Amino acid sequence: MYQVVIVGGGISGLSAAYFLEKHTAAAGLDVSIDLIESRDRLGGVIVSERSEGFLVEGGPDSFLTQKTAAIDLCRELGIGDQLIPSNDQQRKTYILQGGALKELPDGLFFMLPTKVGPILTSDLFSFSGKLRLALSPLFSPPIEKDDVSVAQFVSKRLGREALERLAEPLLSAVYGADVNHLSAHAVLQRIVEMERKYGSLWKAVNAARRAPSRPAGNGQGTASTIFVSLRDGVGQLTNVLQQALSRTQFVTGTEITHVSRGASQWRVHARDGDAEAAAVIIATPAPAASRMLQQSNPDLAEQLNGVTYHSSMTVSLGYEEASFGRTLDGFGFVVPRGEGKRLVACTWVSTKFPFRSQPGRVLLRCFLGGARDSAITSMDDASVLEIVQHELRDIMGIRSQPFFTRIYRWDRAMPQYNVGHPLRVEKIQQLLKTQPGLFLAGNAYKGIGIPDCIDSAAHAAKGVIEHLTSLG
Numbered sequence: 001m002y003q004v005v006i007v008g009g010g011i012s013g014l015s016a017a018y019f020l021e022k023h024t025a026a027a028g029l030d031v032s033i034d035l036i037e038s039r040d041r042l043g044g045v046i047v048s049e050r051s052e053g054f055l056v057e058g059g060p061d062s063f064l065t066q067k068t069a070a071i072d073l074c075r076e077l078g079i080g081d082q083l084i085p086s087n088d089q090q091r092k093t094y095i096l097q098g099g100a101l102k103e104l105p106d107g108l109f110f111m112l113p114t115k116v117g118p119i120l121t122s123d124l125f126s127f128s129g130k131l132r133l134a135l136s137p138l139f140s141p142p143i144e145k146d147d148v149s150v151a152q153f154v155s156k157r158l159g160r161e162a163l164e165r166l167a168e169p170l171l172s173a174v175y176g177a178d179v180n181h182l183s184a185h186a187v188l189q190r191i192v193e194m195e196r197k198y199g200s201l202w203k204a205v206n207a208a209r210r211a212p213s214r215p216a217g218n219g220q221g222t223a224s225t226i227f228v229s230l231r232d233g234v235g236q237l238t239n240v241l242q243q244a245l246s247r248t249q250f251v252t253g254t255e256i257t258h259v260s261r262g263a264s265q266w267r268v269h270a271r272d273g274d275a276e277a278a279a280v281i282i283a284t285p286a287p288a289a290s291r292m293l294q295q296s297n298p299d300l301a302e303q304l305n306g307v308t309y310h311s312s313m314t315v316s317l318g319y320e321e322a323s324f325g326r327t328l329d330g331f332g333f334v335v336p337r338g339e340g341k342r343l344v345a346c347t348w349v350s351t352k353f354p355f356r357s358q359p360g361r362v363l364l365r366c367f368l369g370g371a372r373d374s375a376i377t378s379m380d381d382a383s384v385l386e387i388v389q390h391e392l393r394d395i396m397g398i399r400s401q402p403f404f405t406r407i408y409r410w411d412r413a414m415p416q417y418n419v420g421h422p423l424r425v426e427k428i429q430q431l432l433k434t435q436p437g438l439f440l441a442g443n444a445y446k447g448i449g450i451p452d453c454i455d456s457a458a459h460a461a462k463g464v465i466e467h468l469t470s471l472g
Contacts, residue, residue, distance in 0.1 A: 001030045002468050005268045005275055006248075007292070008240070008254050008283035009037030010044020011450055012441040014241040015073065015457035016281050017248045023465050031468070033248040036103060036268070037098055038255040042242060045413050046450075048233025052402065053358035055233050056316045058408035060450055061347070062086065062227040062234065063366070067451035069458070070237070071228065077240045082232070085225035086352050092330030095169055096339050096395060103330075104166075111167050112191070112205050129161030137202040143195055147419050153184035153192075157201055169334035173345035175448065176312050176370025176414040186417035229353055234450070257440075260291045266437055277438040278471065279464045283457065285309060286415065286444035300431040303424055307444045309412040311377040312369035315388050316349075318404030319362040326397060328362065333395070342373050343391050364392070370414060381407050415444045439463045 004020060006013045017035050035042075037182040047058030063070040065085075091297055094101040105122040107115030119125070119133050132139075141156045150269050154167045168179045175182060185192050194204035230236040242250070260267045265276045282289045290304035328348040335341045349356050349363040357363040368387050369377045376384065392398045425445050432438060439460040443453050 001032055002278045002306075002471075003276060004031055004033050004279045004281070004464055004468075005266070005277040006033065006035045006281045006283060007259070007268065008178070008288075008442065009035055009039070009042040009250070009252065010283065010442070010453070011046055011238060011241075012443070012453040012457045013037070013281070013283035014042065014238055014245070015454045016283055016441050016461050017245050018073075018241055019040065019458050019461035020464060021245060021247050024468070027465055027469065029465065029468055030222060034243075034251060034277075035245075035248050036254050036256060036270070038250045038253070040253045042250065043235060043238040045410055046234050046238050047408065048235030049406070051406070052318055053361055054294050054316070054363050054404060056357040056363070056406050057233055057235075057365070058406075059236055059410065061353070062229040063450040065225055065228050067449065067453040067455075069448075069451040071451075073236060074230070075453055077237075077244055079230065079236065081242055082230050082236065084231055084353065084355060085175065086227040086229070086331070087354055088225050090329060090351050090464075093228070094330055094333035095124060095165060096333055096335045096341070097165055099339070099394070099451060101333050101395065109205055109208055111162075111170060112158070112201070114205055114208075124165055125161055128243075129159060129165070132159035133162060137200075140200050140202065142429070143199075147183050147185040147422060149419050150179040150182040150187060151186045153188065154179075163372065164338055165336055167334040169345075172370060172372060173334045173367060175417070176310050176344070176367075176372075177416050177418075178371040181371075181416070181418045183417045183419045183421040186421040209379065226350070231355070233356075237450075256292055258295050260296045261435065261438075266424075273444050277437075279439065279467050281439045281441055281457075281460045281464065283441040283460070285442065287412070289440060289442075289444075297431065297435060300405075300428065300435070303428050303431065304444075306424055307421075308416045308418065310370045310374060310414045310416060311409070311411050312367065312414050313377055313384070313407060313409045315366040315384060316368070316404075316406045317364045317388070317392075317402035318357070318402055319398075319402050321360045321362050323400040324362045325400060337372055341391050341395070341455065342368055342376055342387055344370060344372060345370055345396070346392070346395075368390075371416065377409060377411070406430070413446060417448075437464075437467050 006016050013035055017033050045059035048348055049056045074083055093104040094153045105118040107118050113119045113133055120130055136158050140187040154163045195201045198207055254270050257269045259280055265279045268275045284302045286307035290301040293299040328351045331352045332347040334345045335343050343366055345367045347365045349365050440457040441460040
């Protein structure tokens with residue numbers, strides 16, 4: 001029997017265990033799996049909670065349908081019928097501009113305008129900003145061979161206003177990052193690749209418009225939507241994953257100090273004992289992986305330590321609809337840095353996913369922290385709530401008091417894909433080839449979303465199976 005150890009019990013670690021159990025059985029490999037998590041619970045940043053008539057998410061509230069790994073896994077696990085698309089009849093996003101909420105123009109393709117009319121009639125941009133966007137095909141710069149920042153990439157192609165009022169707030173809401181450091185090749189990968197393929201960004205956009213759309217998934221209400229969640233919250237996925245694992249032993253509340261390589265086995269060291277394994281998957285944030293590998297492979301540890309992280313928090317607020325005082329005709333809003341607010345974004349949950357709140361009640365979820373405001377994550381709950389309610393009053397005119405609040409803090413949980421990140425990942429992959437039986441998974445490498453984590457777990461599990469097969 002082969003022993004495999006997975007370090008990290010978030011969606012990446014749980015998915016890795018699932019794929020290992022599934023594929024080792026098919027390959028006829030006798031494998032025992034230990035999944036070790038430093039926290040007292042599994043699931044990582046995925047937390048779903050029912051309280052006061054609300055279904056509250058502490059971390060991610062949905063996953064993209066354009067990347068099918070999460071949907072495919074839900075269907076494999078028998079919960080495909082629990083997938084619920086977002087309420088796309090009211091899919092509007094607002095951007096705070098000059099203290100007012102202004103609707104995101106129609107016809108955007110990855111922040112790129114594909115229609116001139118909505119841009120010209122939008123009140124989001126000034127006349128000069130609209131003119132720059134309209135004339136942007138005439139200002140196409142040379143295609144960069146090396147990685148550049150999102151700020152450089154977008155401003156050269158669309159102008160400074162498009163960067164500050166469009167790209168920066170949208171990407172800050174997703175990555176919690178500073179666009180002056182964020183890698184264009186990592187987070188705008190599809191745009192960069194299309195630009196290279198067609199020789200110009202605008203030729204690429206026109207080609208994308210002419211291409212037939214490919215529905216995500218295989219029906220069941222998810223083909224025409226961007227976001228999808230589960231009836232009992234995203235935590236339903238991690239809960240069902242745990243229940244599906246029959247040959248995996250869970251060890252929680254145990255921190256791994258380091259991982260070393262012996263003559264023929266890997267050794268996983270914890271304060272209360274060691275374990276030997278034929279293969280190890282480290283599915284933790286990159287700094288934790290770096291610490292574990294510092295003794296056995298300093299070069300790999302150095303590259304992993306170069307992936308920086310920021311902290312963030314979500315603040316959910318529940319209101320009685322009768323006292324709320326306004327209609328929520330969209331999915332929420334994002335806030336550009338230049339507006340001087342501490343809020344990064346706010347999701348109008350009751351509109352985006354109506355099933356998350358009872359009739360007659362309203363649920364909002366606010367995002368704070370990240371690269372823009374690291375200080376707020378160390379403030380006490382009362383101070384954070386005071387700031388959030390003050391800014392919601394300024395932005396949305398909300399004067400009623402929430403009868404429900406919930407704060408979730410995520411310490412150094414958001415990886416920052418800074419300029420040079422794709423090259424760093426290549427170096428990490430090359431160094432891993434010198435460490436047979438060692439694999440990495442998680443959101444630190446090729447994508448931060450749930451589908452990305454599942455894909456990375458599937459890749460790591462495949463590597464383990466190939467390694468065990470090679471051992472005979």
